[in-house]
Amino acid sequence: MSSVYSVGQVNNxxxxxxxxxxxxxxxxxxxxxxxxxxxxSGHLYFSLKDASGAISCVMFAGQRKGLAFRMKDGDKVITSxxxxxxxxxxxxxxxxxxxxxxxxxxxxxxxxxxxxxxxEMGMFSAEYKQPIPKxxxxxxxxTAPTGAAIQDIRNITYRRNPYIEIILYPALVQGDAAKASIxxxxxxxxxxxxxxxxxxxxxxxxxxxWAFNEEDVARAIFNCKTPVISAVGHETDVTIADYVADLRAxxxxxxxxxxxxxFKVLEEQIQGYGKxxxxxxxxxxxxxxxxxxxxxxxxGYLSPENLINDKRMYLIKQEERLQLLMExxxxxxxxxxxxxxxxxKGLSPLNKLNQGFSYVEREDxxxxxxxxxxxEGELLCIHVSDGRIWSRTEKKEEGVKEWQRK
Numbered sequence: 001m002s003s004v005y006s007v008g009q010v011n012n013x014x015x016x017x018x019x020x021x022x023x024x025x026x027x028x029x030x031x032x033x034x035x036x037x038x039x040x041s042g043h044l045y046f047s048l049k050d051a052s053g054a055i056s057c058v059m060f061a062g063q064r065k066g067l068a069f070r071m072k073d074g075d076k077v078i079t080s081x082x083x084x085x086x087x088x089x090x091x092x093x094x095x096x097x098x099x100x101x102x103x104x105x106x107x108x109x110x111x112x113x114x115x116x117x118x119x120e121m122g123m124f125s126a127e128y129k130q131p132i133p134k135x136x137x138x139x140x141x142x143t144a145p146t147g148a149a150i151q152d153i154r155n156i157t158y159r160r161n162p163y164i165e166i167i168l169y170p171a172l173v174q175g176d177a178a179k180a181s182i183x184x185x186x187x188x189x190x191x192x193x194x195x196x197x198x199x200x201x202x203x204x205x206x207x208x209x210w211a212f213n214e215e216d217v218a219r220a221i222f223n224c225k226t227p228v229i230s231a232v233g234h235e236t237d238v239t240i241a242d243y244v245a246d247l248r249a250x251x252x253x254x255x256x257x258x259x260x261x262x263f264k265v266l267e268e269q270i271q272g273y274g275k276x277x278x279x280x281x282x283x284x285x286x287x288x289x290x291x292x293x294x295x296x297x298x299x300g301y302l303s304p305e306n307l308i309n310d311k312r313m314y315l316i317k318q319e320e321r322l323q324l325l326m327e328x329x330x331x332x333x334x335x336x337x338x339x340x341x342x343x344x345k346g347l348s349p350l351n352k353l354n355q356g357f358s359y360v361e362r363e364d365x366x367x368x369x370x371x372x373x374x375x376e377g378e379l380l381c382i383h384v385s386d387g388r389i390w391s392r393t394e395k396k397e398e399g400v401k402e403w404q405r406k
Contacts, residue, residue: 008087015085018092024083029055029094030102033075046071048079048094056093057081063097069112076102107206111213114240118215123222123244130227130246133195135261138165140194140226142185145170149202149231149252156256161263167194173201178211183220190224196259197224199241200231200252212239221245231255359383371398 005013018024031048038044042061047054057079059067071077081096101109118124139157143149150168157164169185172178182199189197199221201209211217212232221228221244230245231252242248249255300306360368360382368374374393382389 007090011085011087011090014090014092015087018084026080027083027094028078028080030076030078031055033071033077034073036071036073044071044096048077055083056091057096058093059096059099067099069101069109071099078102107210107213111206111240114213114215114218115243118218118240118244123218128222132227132229132247132258135266136164136195136259138167138194139256139259140167140169140189140192140197142169142171142182142189142197142199143201143252144173147173147202149200152251152253153198153231153256156253157260160257160260163263164260167192173211174204174208175211179214179216182211182217186217186220186224186228190226194226197226197228198231198249198252198255198259199228199245200249200255201233202252203234203237209233209237209239212241214240217241218244229255229259371396 029048031050031054034047034049034054036044036046042064044059044064044067046057046059048057049055059081078100079094079096080098081094083092083094085092122128139153141150141153143153145168154166157166167189169189171185172181186197186199200212203209209232212230218240221230221241227247228245229247229249230239230241231249231254232239232241233251235250247258249258360380362368362373363379363381366373368380374380374396376393376396378393380391380393382391
């Protein structure tokens with residue numbers, strides 16, 4: 001009788017067979033992604049299919065660190081891993097260790113890896129971006145000499161400002177030699193000293209634009225002393241050069257508009273500024289004229305001549321007042337003098353003499369008022385109303401008054 005095995009034993013046996021197969025332990029499978037699910041645990045579940053079949057796949061969270069893009073249904077990928085059996089369900093599946101995009105997807109994966117590396121190095125940081133000058137005289141362009149990009153740049157530039165000098169470095173923008181050619185063009189125009197540099201080309205596939213995803217081109221743009229505007233492809237195309245450049249333009253035409261100021265707009269602005277300046281100046285002149293007239297009127301009141309005239313009038317008034325006060329004072333003094341004269345008349349010796357009295361003095365002109373002041377035989381001078389009389393004292397008598405004798 002044949003042996004009977006359990007389901008677990010059979011699944012385990014099959015798993016061992018898969019494990020012992022060298023090809024299944026290290027296998028790469030190409031296919032289209034379907035039923036892609038990112039589990040909350042971090043594991044990635046999906047299926048690979050082609051026209052003839054499908055295989056279940058799982059990528060554990062620990063392996064996802066090497067996945068440079070977010071996978072989705074419809075992606076064409078190449079997976080690396082091992083095929084084994086999940087014993088519980090008795091189902092074999094691919095345990096994925098690496099996933100790369102096929103064809104353009106491989107280039108895109110390289111693009112993402114380089115982008116992440118350069119970003120971590122700080123080459124995309126805003127503090128390294130140089131400002132684009134508003135007004136330029138010389139525009140440098142690194143692109144193909146016969147492509148549509150240079151024609152668009154020329155047309156836009158000369159339409160906006162016909163006085164701009166365009167210096168073209170005819171670079172290869174596609175193929176194996178394009179990377180070195182673009183780098184040489186950037187360095188040459190940088191040494192030449194242009195004001196702004198446009199680096200780019202027209203649109204194309206990712207393979208056509210790949211030269212602008214090279215690290216050497218990115219470093220040349222980063223090290224360039226001249227502000228660089230990237231203009232690679234169409235609006236939806238994005239390259240490493242766009243991230244490193246000081247400014248990204250969606251198209252070469254847009255790059256020319258960003259780099260070259262519109263001369264007509266500038267002329268209109270200047271004319272507008274001129275009109276505004278004329279208005280402001282006329283307004284200022286009117287205000288200053290009014291202020292000058294105000295100062296002239298004020299000066300008329302405060303001028304030295306008017307001040308002198310005012311002082312002269314003041315002095316005249318003061319002189320008249322002083323004259324009046326002097327006359328009044330003189331009149332008062334004269335009146336007082338008259339009173340004093342009348343009072344003095346009563347005390348005047350001459351007046352007394354006129355009334356019959358006389359005045360006697362000695363030779364030394366001292367008045368004689370007492371008897372003992374005179375000696376007998378002394379010469380005396382007697383003053384009367386009409387002259388003087390000289391006489392000698394013959395006799396003197398004390399204590400006798402003339403009216404007493406009478």
